Amino acid sequence: xxxxxxxxxxxxxxxxxxxxxxxxxxxxxxxxxxxxxxxxxxxxxxxxxxxxxxxxxxxxxxxxxxxxxxxxxxxxxxxxxxxxxxxxxxxxxxxxxxxxxxxxxxxxxxxxxxxxxxxxxxxxxxxxxxxxxxxxxxxxxxxxxxxxxxxxxxxxxxxxxxxxxxxxxxxxxxxxxxxxxxxxxxxxxxxxxxxxxxxxxxxxxxxxxxxxxxxxxxxxxxxxxxxxxxxxxxxxxxxxxxxxxxxxxxxxxxxxxxxxxxxxxxxxxxxxxxxxxxxxxxxxxxxxxxxxxxxxxxxxxxxxxxxxxxxxxxxxxxxxxxxxxxxxxxxxxxxxxxxxxxxxxxxxxxxxxxxxxxxxxxxxxxxxxxxxxxxxxxxxxxxxxxxxxxxxxxxxxxxxxxxxxxxxxxxxxxxxxxxxxxxxxxxxxxxxxxxxxxxxxxxxxxxxxxxxxxxxxxxxxxxxxxxxxxxxxxxxxxxxxxxxxxxxxxxxxxxxxxxxxxxxxxxxx
Amino acid sequence: xxxxxxxxxxxxxxxxxxxxxxxxxxxxxxxxxxxxxxxxxxxxxxxxxxxxxxxxxxxxxxxxxxxxxxxxxxxxxxxxxxxxxxxxxxxxxxxxxxxxxxxxxxxxxxxxxxxxxxxxxxxxxxxxxxxxxxxxxxxxxxxxxxxxxxxxxxxxxxxxxxxxxxxxxxxxxxxxxxxxxxxxxxxxxxxxxxxxxxxxxxxxxxxxxxxxxxxxxxxxxxxxxxxxxxxxxxxxxxxxxxxxxxxxxxxxxxxxxxxxxxxxxxxxxxxxxxxxxxxxxxxxxxxxxxxxxxxxxxxxxxxxxxxxxxxxxxxxxxxxxxxxxxxxxxxxxxxxxxxxxxxxxxxxxxxxxxxxxxxxxxxxxxxxxxxxxxxxxxxxxxxxxxxxxxxxxxxxxxxxxxxxx
Numbered sequence: 009x010x011x012x013x014x015x016x017x018x019x020x021x022x023x024x025x026x027x028x029x030x031x032x033x034x035x036x037x038x039x040x041x042x043x044x045x046x047x048x049x050x051x052x053x054x055x056x057x058x059x060x061x062x063x064x065x066x067x068x069x070x071x072x073x074x075x076x077x078x079x080x081x082x083x084x085x086x087x088x089x090x091x092x093x094x095x096x097x098x099x100x101x102x103x104x105x106x107x108x109x110x111x112x113x114x115x116x117x118x119x120x121x122x123x124x125x126x127x128x129x130x131x132x133x134x135x136x137x138x139x140x141x142x143x144x145x146x147x148x149x150x151x152x153x154x155x156x157x158x159x160x161x162x163x164x165x166x167x168x169x170x171x172x173x174x175x176x177x178x179x180x181x182x183x184x185x186x187x188x189x190x191x192x193x194x195x196x197x198x199x200x201x202x203x204x205x206x207x208x209x210x211x212x213x214x215x216x217x218x219x220x221x222x223x224x225x226x227x228x229x230x231x232x233x234x235x236x237x238x239x240x241x242x243x244x245x246x247x248x249x250x251x252x253x254x255x256x257x258x259x260x261x262x263x264x265x266x267x268x269x270x271x272x273x274x275x276x277x278x279x280x281x282x283x284x285x286x287x288x289x290x291x292x293x294x295x296x297x298x299x300x301x302x303x304x305x306x307x308x309x310x311x312x313x314x315x316x317x318x319x320x321x322x323x324x325x326x327x328x329x330x331x332x333x334x335x336x337x338x339x340x341x342x343x344x345x346x347x348x349x350x351x352x353x354x355x356x357x358x359x360x361x362x363x364x365x366x367x368x369x370x371x372x373x374x375x376x377x378x379x380x381x382x383x384x385x386x387x388x389x390x391x392x393x394x395x396x397x398x399x400x401x402x403x404x405x406x407x408x409x410x411x412x413x414x415x416x417x418x419x420x421x422x423x424x425x426x427x428x429x430x431x432x433x434x435x436x437x438x439x440x441x442x443x444x445x446x447x448x449x450x451x452x453x454x455x456x457x458x459x460x461x462x463x464x465x466x467x468x469x470x471x472x473x474x475x476x477x478x479x480x481x482x483x484x485x486x487x488x489x490x491x492x493x494x495x496x497x498x499x500x501x502x503x504x505x506x507x508x509x510x511x512x513x514x515x516x517x
Numbered sequence: 518x519x520x521x522x523x524x525x526x527x528x529x530x531x532x533x534x535x536x537x538x539x540x541x542x543x544x545x546x547x548x549x550x551x552x553x554x555x556x557x558x559x560x561x562x563x564x565x566x567x568x569x570x571x572x573x574x575x576x577x578x579x580x581x582x583x584x585x586x587x588x589x590x591x592x593x594x595x596x597x598x599x600x601x602x603x604x605x606x607x608x609x610x611x612x613x614x615x616x617x618x619x620x621x622x623x624x625x626x627x628x629x630x631x632x633x634x635x636x637x638x639x640x641x642x643x644x645x646x647x648x649x650x651x652x653x654x655x656x657x658x659x660x661x662x663x664x665x666x667x668x669x670x671x672x673x674x675x676x677x678x679x680x681x682x683x684x685x686x687x688x689x690x691x692x693x694x695x696x697x698x699x700x701x702x703x704x705x706x707x708x709x710x711x712x713x714x715x716x717x718x719x720x721x722x723x724x725x726x727x728x729x730x731x732x733x734x735x736x737x738x739x740x741x742x743x744x745x746x747x748x749x750x751x752x753x754x755x756x757x758x759x760x761x762x763x764x765x766x767x768x769x770x771x772x773x774x775x776x777x778x779x780x781x782x783x784x785x786x787x788x789x790x791x792x793x794x795x796x797x798x799x800x801x802x803x804x805x806x807x808x809x810x811x812x813x814x815x816x817x818x819x820x821x822x823x824x825x826x827x828x829x830x831x832x833x834x835x836x837x838x839x840x841x842x843x844x845x846x847x848x849x850x851x852x853x854x855x856x857x858x859x860x861x862x863x864x865x866x867x868x869x870x871x872x873x874x875x876x877x878x879x880x881x882x883x884x885x886x887x888x889x890x891x892x893x894x895x896x897x898x899x900x901x902x903x904x905x906x907x908x909x910x911x912x913x914x915x916x917x918x919x920x921x922x
Binding site: 253254346348355399 | 576577861
């Protein structure tokens with residue numbers, strides 16, 4: 009992967025470039041300002057390049073090297089498996105270039121190993137679900153992920169123009185039969201324009217385009233035969249006709265997004281975000297004359313409305329309400345009898361559907377004291393998820409109430425900054441129902457994974473995470489070393505509790 | 518205030534733009550089904566019967582019982598797709614004034630139900646379940662040597678008397694289909710309703726009677742020698758009843774003849790060297806009765822010239838070939854064989870065999886070596902024979918020419 013070299017070159021030049029910049033204030037001041045809760049609350053808004061112009065008033069860059077270890081390997085969700093370990097390095101930077109221009113960029117590399125993946129040989133499950141290549145043996149998966157992002161914004165009087173480009177590439181493989189090899193590339197470009205009204209109100213429109221592809225193949229080296237490879241079509245169904253040795257698939261997708269954001273440039277007062285996204289993706293089989301087996305169409309909406317109120321004593325009171333709806337439709341293409349090896353497509357049927365809605369209220373109370381900051385967050389939310397297959401009639405539906413309580417502290421110590429974040433989460437199942445009508449000879453096919461998906465997503469859960477980070481400024485006070493650690497546990501009813509441990513070391517400058 | 522208005526309108530427009538039709542719909546297809554009863558049967562009355570549509574894409578089955586054989590107004594609603602349709606009915610019928618019980622069966626493969634109402638007439642046949650000679654086991658995959666080398670000389674067919682009478686096997690033969698089950702072409706003329714196209718035909722010599730008692734079997738093999746001497750994973754076939762022998766035109770490939778074991782009479786074979794069943798299972802096999810036609814007449818009158826379009830990518834090429842045809846009435850047993858992951862069609866009329874069996878899940882599947890297809894036992898010495906190979910045979914059985922049924 010040439011991306012690796014590109015990443016290192018990016019890091020090298022960037023650190024040289026950043027060194028020439030001299031952010032005003034000490035590194036502690038910059039970090040303190042960067043982590044201001046009022047800005048964190050507007051994260052969705054700052055995805056818009058024109059709005060991001062006002063994300064920070066001081067430049068900040070950070071390089072981190074970190075790793076995750078799974079303490080006990082198990083497989084709560086069969087198709088995604090469990091993270092055995094991952095480690096990575098990432099660079100994230102935001103530059104106040106001059107009064108009118110902002111630049112930002114990010115580059116990251118992650119190496120990971122997953123364990124116990126079954127019924128899925130692909131990567132990027134969310135993008136291609138349910139049309140995955142699957143086998144019943146499974147195993148681990150090693151992967152490397154490369155992400156690059158760059159953007160800028162520039163003010164022209166009352167107008168703010170912005171652009172952002174990101175590219176992500178992943179390669180994942182297994183060195184034991186069955187041996188999946190997946191390569192994916194995701195290219196994403198955004199253009200935006202913002203207009204400032206009455207000196208502080210910013211209205212921004214962003215247009216985004218995405219191109220995605222994934223090449224997947226499953227190889228077998230065992231000369232004594234190979235297991236069957238399936239092409240799943242959702243809810244325990246699969247293309248019986250193409251099961252067996254059609255071991256290669258190609259996924260190609262395009263997407264577009266419009267978003268409209270309103271905020272005030274000081275991140276206080278009313279803010280709002282609305283986004284509409286549509287995308288489509290095709291799955292083809294190169295081994296069968298590139299027949300387009302399946303198609304996916306996504307249609308997503310997201311709306312956020314919030315208010316940040318600043319007072320003298322009670323530094324910040326923030327409230328926001330977010331609604332998201334994702335809608336996915338899956339098409340199966342029907343093919344007539346082949347002539348030679350060419351299958352004529354004779355019809356298309358929309359068989360798979362998923363509607364997911366989420367509503368979340370976010371309440372934040374932030375106290376600013378002389379040498380420390382306390383931020384308390386309460387997030388109650390509702391999720392309704394309906395998945396269906398049209399015939400045979402199959403449906404699963406669940407409703408969950410999620411509650412999270414977070415408490416963050418940021419202490420200014422003699423020399424550095426100490427961060428502490430505690431998060432408690434609770435998932436409560438309100439309603440769950442799964443109906444599987446079966447007309448298949450092979451009744452049991454896929455039920456293991458379908459039951460697993462249903463039970464995992466709709467069961468009660470309890471989670472706890474605690475992270476600590478210490479930023480130690482260097483002598484110049486322009487850079488700081490940061491050392492972090494995190495512990496997290498999640499218990500899903502009916503599954504073993506799993507524990508992850510993270511550790512990281514980095515530089516802020 | 519102005520800003521708030523603009524924001525409100527924009528948000529509303531975005532949300533409305535996303536609110537497209539919510540309900541996914543699928544074209545349910547109405548299929549009107551009727552059947553044609555064999556004209557030679559009279560006074561046919563239905564006892565019970567079903568029509569079953571199996572979606573070949575998803576294996577989803579839709580089955581409905583019928584209440585009468587005229588089936589007026591009978592229809593089924595199925596999702597758009599390609600279906601294999603099976604009609605089965607227990608009936609009574611009259612012959613010479615006597616009432617008999619029997620089973621009618623019809624089968625139609627790859628019926629496309631995608632475009633509105635569809636009318637489907639299924640031609641039925643009276644299922645012959647009165648026994649006779651059948652393939653009990655076909656070993657076409659060969660074995661592997663301890664060094665994992667392919668060993669092809671030990672293939673065999675086991676033919677079994679599945680009736681309650683003794684049968685003289687002289688004049689019966691084995692044949693291999695000219696067409697492959699893993700590649701479908703539109704062959705012209707299409708003779709499948711009347712005959713099978715074969716590319717190899719070997720017949721038990723007619724000059725000597727050989728009676729098989731009920732439950733007895735014969736083994737026809739390629740080389741009737743003790744293969745264990747060359748390959749310890751193989752079998753001793755010196756006790757075989759017949760072997761097929763080929764006079765090869767290539768001195769590098771010559772056959773071995775055991776003079777103690779009679780050779781089959783070679784009527785025809787496409788190859789000028791040595792024949793053996795396809796070791797992955799691309800072709801189907803037929804047990805045929807050639808007693809009503811002599812070799813010379815058969816070869817003179819049953820040449821089958823056929824043409825088809827060979828399609829490769831976006832290109833197609835006209836092709837033609839010559840093989841031989843054997844009338845379906847001479848086919849005593851037919852077994853469609855394929856590769857599980859590669860199957861495209863059956864190469865017989867469904868009245869001979871309406872499905873297929875296999876050894877090995879994938880093409881080149883090495884686990885197939887040493888395995889055969891073996892007929893299931895119904896009861897006692899009677900083997901299952903419903904002209905439905907998927908139902909009648911067990912696939913991937915450890916090959917054993919002397920297996921006790």
